[in-house]
Amino acid sequence: DAKTTQPNSMESNEEEPVHLPCNHSTISGTDYIHWYRQLPSQGPEYVIHGLTSNVNNRMASLAIAEDRKSSTLILHRATLRDAAVYYCILRPYSGAGSYQLTFGKGTKLSVIP
Amino acid sequence: KAGVTQTPRYLIKTRGQQVTLSCSPISGHRSVSWYQQTPGQGLQFLFEYFSETQRNKGNFPGRFSGRQFSNSRSEMNVSTLELGDSALYLCASSPGDGARTDTQYFGPGTRLTVL
Numbered sequence: 001d002a003k004t005t006q007p008n009s010m011e012s013n014e015e016e017p018v019h020l021p022c023n024h025s026t027i028s029g030t031d032y033i034h035w036y037r038q039l040p041s042q043g044p045e046y047v048i049h050g051l052t053s054n055v056n057n058r059m060a061s062l063a064i065a066e067d068r069k070s071s072t073l074i075l076h077r078a079t080l081r082d083a084a085v086y087y088c089i090l091r092p093y094s095g096a097g098s099y100q101l102t103f104g105k106g107t108k109l110s111v112i113p
Numbered sequence: 114k115a116g117v118t119q120t121p122r123y124l125i126k127t128r129g130q131q132v133t134l135s136c137s138p139i140s141g142h143r144s145v146s147w148y149q150q151t152p153g154q155g156l157q158f159l160f161e162y163f164s165e166t167q168r169n170k171g172n173f174p175g176r177f178s179g180r181q182f183s184n185s186r187s188e189m190n191v192s193t194l195e196l197g198d199s200a201l202y203l204c205a206s207s208p209g210d211g212a213r214t215d216t217q218y219f220g221p222g223t224r225l226t227v228l
Contacts, residue, residue, distance in 0.1 A: 032213050043117075043203050043219030044156070087156075091213055098169035099213045101146070101205075103156035 004088045009108040012078045020073040020107055022088030033064060033071050034091060034101070037084040044087065044103075047073065083111045114139055117206050117220035125226045131192040134223045136204030138185050144209025145187040146217060147179060150201040159202075162187055163209045191225075199227045 005023040012018040024033065035047040048055055048062045050071070055062045061074040075082055087106040091099040118137045126132050138145050146169075147159040158171040162181035179189040185206070191198055201224050205217040 030213070036217075043205070043222050044217075045219065046216045049214055049216075093213070094169045096168040097163065097209075098161050099215060100158055100161070100169055100171075101217060102158060103148075105155055 004090060004104055006086075006088050006104065006107045008105065009110065011110045011112060012075075013112050014080060015077050018075040018078045018082070018109065020075075020086050020088075020109065021070065022072070023070045024088070024090055025069045027068050027090055028092065031090045031092060033062065033068075034089045035060070035062065035073050036087045036089060036101075036103075038087070038106070039081075039084045047086070078109075078111045080111050080113060083109055085109070114141075117204055117218055119202075119204050119220040119223050121223060122221065123224045123226075125228060126194050127228050128194055128196060130194050131190060132194060132225060133188055133190050134202055134204075134225070136187045136189075136206075136220060138187070138204075138206030139218055142206040142208055142218075143185055144207045144215070145181055145185065146205045146207075147187070147189050148203040148205065149173075150203060150222070151199075156203070159189065194227045196227050198225065200225060 032049050034049040036044040038044040048060050050062045063072045085106040085108050087103050094100040120135045144163045146161040150156045161169040165181045176192045181187045201222045203222045205219045207215045207217045
């Protein structure tokens with residue numbers, strides 16, 4: 001299985017940018033990098049995904065290294081609501097049209113007021 | 114659009130019983146996936162259904178089963194409950210068109226406690 005490595009936890013001050021790293025040295029050429037997050041007592045929610053180029057959306061930015069062996073999720077201005085576990089996920093093809101989400105341990109982000 | 118709904122939200126059962134959990138996907142979504150989340154093992158994939166057919170299955174014993182109906186609603190069943198089955202069971206729906214960028218939308222989960 002394509003694996004990702006993330007720090008167990010990170011802290012950030014409110015209203016400051018946060019850079020959440022992810023290593024995926026065994027990524028294949030067609031694997032997209034997906035980020036989901038799980039707020040306390042909720043199901044996971046989609047954050048962003050990308051293949052090669054950097055990506056931006058209303059929630060975050062995704063910076064992908066040129067060799068694609070690592071990526072960084074950037075929250076431009078952390079709020080208390082961003083305190084969550086962030087998962088970096090690759091989705092290799094599982095057959096029969098299925099691209100399974102395989103969650104690792106993720107990074108628990110704490111935001112300090 | 115309404116989000117993914119799961120019923121019931123909380124459930125208490127005893128060992129040896131069976132349980133059925135229900136998931137209603139977002140309207141128009143044809144794929145439903147189920148996950149088990151425990152403090153020790155984290156989020157683990159159970160199975161995925163698409164157009165009433167199971168198209169992917171995780172590494173769980175045969176006591177865990179599921180099905181999908183023609184309206185895309187899905188149920189999962191756990192028979193002969195064990196203490197270790199206590200977990201948050203999450204359902205996620207997606208359009209299911211087979212794209213590797215297919216976003217999954219998760220429900221709030223069903224918290225199952227086995228006594």
